[in-house]
Amino acid sequence: MGKHVVVIGGGVAGLEVAGQLSKIGFEVSLIEKDSRTGGHLNKWYRLFPDRRRSSEVKEYLNGITANNGINLMTDTSIEKFNRHKDHFIIITSGGRELIADAVIVATGFDLFKSARKEEYGYGIYDNVITSADLEEMFRRGEISLTNNTIPEKIGIIHCVGSRDEKVGNFYCSKLCCVTAVKQAIEIREFLPESKVFCFYMDMRMGGALYEELYREAQEKWGVSFIRGKVSEASETIDNKLLIKVEDTLAGRPLKMKLDLLVLMAGMEMSEGGKKIAGIGGLRTGENRFFAATDNHYGSNKSNIAGVFYAGTCTAPMNITETISHARAAVVEVIDYLKDNN
Amino acid sequence: MGKLYDLLLEDVRFEEGLNACMNCGVCTAICPAAEFYIYDPRKIVDDVQTKDDEKITELLKSETIWYCGECMSCKTRCPRGNAPGLIIMALRSLSQDLGFFTESEKGRQQLALKRTVGHWMITYGYCLYLEGVGTSMHPEQGPVWDWIQDNWKEVFKKMGANYQGDGPGILRRIPEEAMDEIREIFKVTGGMRRFENIEEFSKKKAKELNMQLDDGIENEYFQHIYKTNNGSHTR
Amino acid sequence: MILEGKKAVWNDYQKEIADDKYYYVRSCVRQNFFPGSETAFLKIMREELNKDVYEHPCHTSCTGIVYHSDLVPVETTMTVVARQFALMTEAGYENLMPSCITSFGLYTEILDTWHHFPEVEEKVRLQLKKATGREFKKPKNLAHASDVIFKFRKEIGAKAKYKLINKETGEPLKVVDHIGCHYAKMFPSKGVGGAEYPYVLTGMIEEWGGQIIDYPERRHCCGFGFRQYLVQANRGFSVACSKEKFESMKPFKPDMIITNCPGCPMFLDRWQYVINEMEGKRYGQNGEGIPVFTYEEVAGMVLGYDPWELGLQMHQTDCEPVLNKIGIDYSPEDKYNLDISPSYSKKHNLINV
Ligand code: SF4
Ligand code: SF4
Ligand code: SF4
Ligand code: SF4
Ligand code: SF4
Numbered sequence: 001m002g003k004h005v006v007v008i009g010g011g012v013a014g015l016e017v018a019g020q021l022s023k024i025g026f027e028v029s030l031i032e033k034d035s036r037t038g039g040h041l042n043k044w045y046r047l048f049p050d051r052r053r054s055s056e057v058k059e060y061l062n063g064i065t066a067n068n069g070i071n072l073m074t075d076t077s078i079e080k081f082n083r084h085k086d087h088f089i090i091i092t093s094g095g096r097e098l099i100a101d102a103v104i105v106a107t108g109f110d111l112f113k114s115a116r117k118e119e120y121g122y123g124i125y126d127n128v129i130t131s132a133d134l135e136e137m138f139r140r141g142e143i144s145l146t147n148n149t150i151p152e153k154i155g156i157i158h159c160v161g162s163r164d165e166k167v168g169n170f171y172c173s174k175l176c177c178v179t180a181v182k183q184a185i186e187i188r189e190f191l192p193e194s195k196v197f198c199f200y201m202d203m204r205m206g207g208a209l210y211e212e213l214y215r216e217a218q219e220k221w222g223v224s225f226i227r228g229k230v231s232e233a234s235e236t237i238d239n240k241l242l243i244k245v246e247d248t249l250a251g252r253p254l255k256m257k258l259d260l261l262v263l264m265a266g267m268e269m270s271e272g273g274k275k276i277a278g279i280g281g282l283r284t285g286e287n288r289f290f291a292a293t294d295n296h297y298g299s300n301k302s303n304i305a306g307v308f309y310a311g312t313c314t315a316p317m318n319i320t321e322t323i324s325h326a327r328a329a330v331v332e333v334i335d336y337l338k339d340n341n
Numbered sequence: 342m343g344k345l346y347d348l349l350l351e352d353v354r355f356e357e358g359l360n361a362c363m364n365c366g367v368c369t370a371i372c373p374a375a376e377f378y379i380y381d382p383r384k385i386v387d388d389v390q391t392k393d394d395e396k397i398t399e400l401l402k403s404e405t406i407w408y409c410g411e412c413m414s415c416k417t418r419c420p421r422g423n424a425p426g427l428i429i430m431a432l433r434s435l436s437q438d439l440g441f442f443t444e445s446e447k448g449r450q451q452l453a454l455k456r457t458v459g460h461w462m463i464t465y466g467y468c469l470y471l472e473g474v475g476t477s478m479h480p481e482q483g484p485v486w487d488w489i490q491d492n493w494k495e496v497f498k499k500m501g502a503n504y505q506g507d508g509p510g511i512l513r514r515i516p517e518e519a520m521d522e523i524r525e526i527f528k529v530t531g532g533m534r535r536f537e538n539i540e541e542f543s544k545k546k547a548k549e550l551n552m553q554l555d556d557g558i559e560n561e562y563f564q565h566i567y568k569t570n571n572g573s574h575t576r
Numbered sequence: 577m578i579l580e581g582k583k584a585v586w587n588d589y590q591k592e593i594a595d596d597k598y599y600y601v602r603s604c605v606r607q608n609f610f611p612g613s614e615t616a617f618l619k620i621m622r623e624e625l626n627k628d629v630y631e632h633p634c635h636t637s638c639t640g641i642v643y644h645s646d647l648v649p650v651e652t653t654m655t656v657v658a659r660q661f662a663l664m665t666e667a668g669y670e671n672l673m674p675s676c677i678t679s680f681g682l683y684t685e686i687l688d689t690w691h692h693f694p695e696v697e698e699k700v701r702l703q704l705k706k707a708t709g710r711e712f713k714k715p716k717n718l719a720h721a722s723d724v725i726f727k728f729r730k731e732i733g734a735k736a737k738y739k740l741i742n743k744e745t746g747e748p749l750k751v752v753d754h755i756g757c758h759y760a761k762m763f764p765s766k767g768v769g770g771a772e773y774p775y776v777l778t779g780m781i782e783e784w785g786g787q788i789i790d791y792p793e794r795r796h797c798c799g800f801g802f803r804q805y806l807v808q809a810n811r812g813f814s815v816a817c818s819k820e821k822f823e824s825m826k827p828f829k830p831d832m833i834i835t836n837c838p839g840c841p842m843f844l845d846r847w848q849y850v851i852n853e854m855e856g857k858r859y860g861q862n863g864e865g866i867p868v869f870t871y872e873e874v875a876g877m878v879l880g881y882d883p884w885e886l887g888l889q890m891h892q893t894d895c896e897p898v899l900n901k902i903g904i905d906y907s908p909e910d911k912y913n914l915d916i917s918p919s920y921s922k923k924h925n926l927i928n929v
Binding site (some may be wrong): 352353354356357364371373374376377378386407408409410411412413414416417418425432433434435437446447452453454455457458459462467468469470471478481482483485486488489492495497498499500502507509510511512513515516518519520522523524525526527528529530531532535536541563566567568569570575 | 637651660
Binding site (some may be wrong): 106115118119121122123124126127232234235236242 | 577578580581582584585771772773790791792793794795827828899
């Protein structure tokens with residue numbers, strides 16, 4: 001075929017798209033802003049719902065992108081992006097010019113910057129961390145406080161930066177409930193003496209095997225689930241965290257002292273995505289993610305013919321969905337280029 | 342259904358204060374009143390958003406709408422951009438307009454407030470005008486307050502005040518023309534009507550309770566509402 | 577506690593504060609309980625900083641306490657506030673500087689409401705015209721008096737006679753700040769440093785040599801609660817709130833409390849007295865209470881103003897421990913002496929311009 005497709009973003013979606021397209025025989029360039037591909041997967045220790053190691057998925061993705069002649073450009077971003085007749089001219093940060101027949105945007109998501117929820121004190125109180133920081137601890141194989149002691153009482157706050165008008169994010173990030181459940185179990189596994197409390201508004205267990213994991217967390221691991229959004233945290237003289245929350249099922253306010261607080265940071269449109277939306281004239285929605293042309297049957301299509309989306313740059317998705325969405329983008333590209341000879 | 346809700350909507354604070362509540366409890370969690378009283382602002386917001394006349398009537402006659410301290414800590418945090426404190430202000434206003442406030446012990450206290458801070462405002466132009474308001478009404482003010490009260494004019498003079506004087510300055514006498522303007526504003530905007538309402542419904546209630554209620558504060562009903570706490574409000 | 581994190585938050589909340597030609601509106605709580613603070617404030621503004629501060633003899637209370645006691649409809653308060661604006665407009669000023677936090681909050685709220693509901697502003701204009709014949713312009717700049725002291729904290733620091741330092745140990749005094757709820761809780765962007773980590777008082781304390789101490793119940797309301805204090809039957813709420821704060825700050829051993837709201841210093845001061853009477857409990861060191869100050873008093877103190885002219889004898893919880901720690905030169909025996917020293921009696925607050 002010999003058509004050239006440029007894929008922007010080397011996370012799960014970008015790798016899957018690039019791998020599949022190159023397998024079929026397209027010429028593929030994959031542009032990644034970091035020094036290595038894999039995106040958020042690199043930071044995660046194990047994945048929900050089955051808690052397999054994230055490295056296994058990474059291996060799969062490496063497998064399909066290896067030896068297929070993909071032109072991989074790391075440490076590269078995009079400076080210019082123009083449509084010219086039926087092709088695209090892309091100028092990279094390295095000053096290279098790429099001519100593409102089609103473009104797939106797979107710029108993924110950024111984790112919500114938890115310091116913006118000022119009342120939780122991320123970056124201010126010593127032992128307030130995010131879900132990503134906790135994965136880092138899992139990978140290092142130790143969960144410890146800043147004074148190197150082991151936490152006993154750990155709180156997990158759901159919906160940090162999601163479902164929250166105050167930070168401008170009305171939507172649900174969809175994955176943080178199950179991440180909380182997974183991490184709660186893992187904390188209990190690492191620290192059998194610990195107590196873990198999840199503070200949630202709704203348990204959104206809408207994926208395959210999620211509900212089962214939730215039940216396991218309760219039955220097997222004794223994780224406590226308290227229905228109420230945490231209102232604030234503060235630091236006590238003995239370096240613990242005092243939180244205020246309402247146990248809404250009991251209908252009374254509650255104060256609790258914890259050793260460690262884990263924030264389930266939500267997902268936001270990535271900075272890289274925003275930049276491309278700006279220079280490429282791609283439409284975004286009220287939630288700032290890329291807006292596809294149709295929610296039901298056009299979720300890969302952008303407002304520009306020949307530019308397609310794959311993965312979480314359009315909405316929060318788990319890995320299964322991301323890979324399916326990426327494959328669907330491949331179909332769209334084939335369909336588009338077939339008409340566009 | 343919804344008649345009282347529509348009345349609430351006439352209050353701009355209500356419109357500002359309520360989008361939709363998802364019962365997260367963030368407001369109750371930091372509410373100083375919820376810590377002290379048997380009180381849950383989340384519940385009030387949730388009841389109001391049903392638009393159910395029966396539920397709203399119950400609220401308007403309840404003790405619970407009078408527990409809020411209007412600190413607005415809830416407004417800072419609500420993830421839906423609600424302000425329970427503003428919703429409660431609208432409920433309290435409506436409760437007084439409809440005369441429901443005398444149905445609760447805490448609501449009846451509105452007369453005590455009207456005859457102190459309300460009276461000072463339209464008489465002197467100050468919400469607080471404390472010469473002569475001693476430690477019998479305010480024992481917590483302590484011996485220093487007795488000393489201040491005993492030497493009021495000298496103390497204020499030493500503090501550089503212009504007590505009851507002409508021109509600008511601390512606790513100056515506000516000119517009668519200015520006070521006329523304030524009272525006219527109260528008339529034009531419904532402030533006076535609220536005051537009259539409070540008096541009228543309180544008198545009715547006093548009669549019902551068989552208590553004497555004359556002008557001022559030295560009467561049975563005033564002292565009763567000012568001091569009574571039946572002990573059922575706190576946890 | 578990671579200071580860098582706080583600094584990042586402070587950076588996010590910069591606020592525009594006018595630098596001269598202020599129209600000052602008084603606070604009725606301040607006037608009744610801390611008159612010396614308003615006097616000191618005007619002295620600092622006019623004599624130390626050479627600023628133009630105007631006070632209109634015909635301005636009144638903003639109705640704040642009446643409003644938050646739910647005694648008037650919102651239109652009444654808006655129209656009284658509109659009258660304050662009208663007096664300001666007539667006097668040729670446009671930078672409004674209220675002494676009261678509740679008042680500042682109320683002005684902010686009203687301007688915000690008018691912004692979102694212009695028809696409400698129109699109605700208020702008509703009502704004001706009808707009741708008083710007056711018309712008004714909205715303030716160009718609205719800053720609380722504590723914002724203005726914050727703005728000039730360096731200038732004040734440069735003239736200071738004392739620092740907030742324990743003269744025996746050379747250590748900075750440990751200071752707890754209490755920000756009035758209505759300062760930024762309603763509109764975080766209108767406060768210096770925002771609502772969660774306000775910087776307005778912290779900035780002053782740091783500049784004047786002290787050290788700010790954070791503690792868990794820092795954000796908790798002092799417990800005024802309007803009707804919750806004004807009616808005797810409800811005062812349990814008020815004292816419970818203050819007590820919660822004292823219990824929470826005690827382990828940090830603060831030397832003093834600084835406040836920017838008119839009501840809070842009175843409550844934090846008097847409730848310490850009440851708790852001691854009722855339970856024999858004190859929260860300061862050496863069996864003493866924790867002295868509570870207004871920011872004007874602290875500014876006056878470092879500038880070397882006489883404590884009894886600042887009105888520190890009007891506090892129920894003794895302020896002497898702090899005066900002694902700093903090493904302020906004062907005469908203890910004159911505490912209740914009501915003679916007026918000629919140096920201070922120039923009737924500062926009576927002079928406009
Ligand atoms: S998935 Fe759960 S934690 Fe995440 S935003 Fe949705 S409800 Fe909140
Ligand atoms: S914080 Fe807002 S959404 Fe949550 S319970 Fe209170 S009013 Fe409802
Ligand atoms: S305004 Fe009222 S409801 Fe809101 S936090 Fe304060 S006391 Fe509670
Ligand atoms: S809010 Fe302040 S200025 Fe206004 S009436 Fe109350 S104390 Fe006075
Ligand atoms: S802290 Fe107290 S006095 Fe100050 S604003 Fe809050 S309730 Fe009012």
